[in-house]
Amino acid sequence: MKTLIVAATEMEIAASIPALVENRMDYLVTGVGMLATAFSMGQNLRERQFDLLVNVGIAGSFQAQHTLGSLFKVRKDHVYEFGAENDREFIPIDQMGFGSSIYSERLPERPMSAAFYQLPYIDGITVNKVHGSEEGIRRVFEQHGPNTIESMEGAAFFYAAQKHGLPCIQVRSISNWVEKRNVERWNIPLAIKALNEWLIAFAQEHAQK
Numbered sequence: 187m188k189t190l191i192v193a194a195t196e197m198e199i200a201a202s203i204p205a206l207v208e209n210r211m212d213y214l215v216t217g218v219g220m221l222a223t224a225f226s227m228g229q230n231l232r233e234r235q236f237d238l239l240v241n242v243g244i245a246g247s248f249q250a251q252h253t254l255g256s257l258f259k260v261r262k263d264h265v266y267e268f269g270a271e272n273d274r275e276f277i278p279i280d281q282m283g284f285g286s287s288i289y290s291e292r293l294p295e296r297p298m299s300a301a302f303y304q305l306p307y308i309d310g311i312t313v314n315k316v317h318g319s320e321e322g323i324r325r326v327f328e329q330h331g332p333n334t335i336e337s338m339e340g341a342a343f344f345y346a347a348q349k350h351g352l353p354c355i356q357v358r359s360i361s362n363w364v365e366k367r368n369v370e371r372w373n374i375p376l377a378i379k380a381l382n383e384w385l386i387a388f389a390q391e392h393a394q395k
């Protein structure tokens with residue numbers, strides 16, 4: 187299966203690059219955020235053919251029970267607060283008739299490697315602004331509950347994959363809890379280490395298929 191690994195920053199996948207090269211797995215570094223992800227994938231997928239796209243990166247979790255460095259597959263990803271508001275409530279873009287704010291994983295027909303199946307699923311939101319205030323976090327809880335993670339790319343990745351009609355999965359490693367902003371409690375090195383251990387195993391197992 188010809189596979190493309192998609193990450194926002196090189197830092198997130200640097201430790202896996204030798205294994206990706208060795209197992210002939212391509213990778214794409216898009217830049218951070220939905221705009222950079224959609225543009226970069228749009229450009230690159232026009233020129234090359236793939237059977238599977240894999241988005242990997244770090245993410246924040248709204249679930250206090252999650253441990254930093256734990257890994258999840260994202261099944262469904264929402265573009266957060268994409269729509270309109272009136273003086274009482276938020277109106278999602280879906281209800282306005284201008285498209286969708288929800289994008290999902292799509293598995294290839296051929297079975298995946300064990301590294302994929304061993305990860306638990308979670309749903310995600312994709313944001314332009316990392317949440318860091320009690321009021322903002324309360325609003326996410328009201329709409330999505332605490333068992334949610336957030337990134338700045340996930341839904342855009344699924345969107346671009348869907349536009350190209352390609353199977354796609356997203357794997358995220360928790361670098362921080364989404365809480366009142368306190369960057370000292372983030373552990374990006376731990377999350378990146380766990381992510382790369384998984385990615386190297388995935389590349390090795392996947393190459394054998």
Ligand SMILES: O=C(O)c1cccc(C(=O)CC[C@H]2O[C@@H](n3cnc4c(=O)[nH]cnc43)[C@H](O)[C@@H]2O)c1
Binds near residue numbers: 316339
């Ligand atoms: O604010 C800072 O000082 C700071 C320091 C290091 C990294 C950041 C980021 O915002 C990283 C954004 C990057 O990582 C993903 N990510 C990680 N945690 C979260 C989160 O809680 N909410 C949204 N995105 C997160 C994201 O996908 C970006 O690629 C800030």
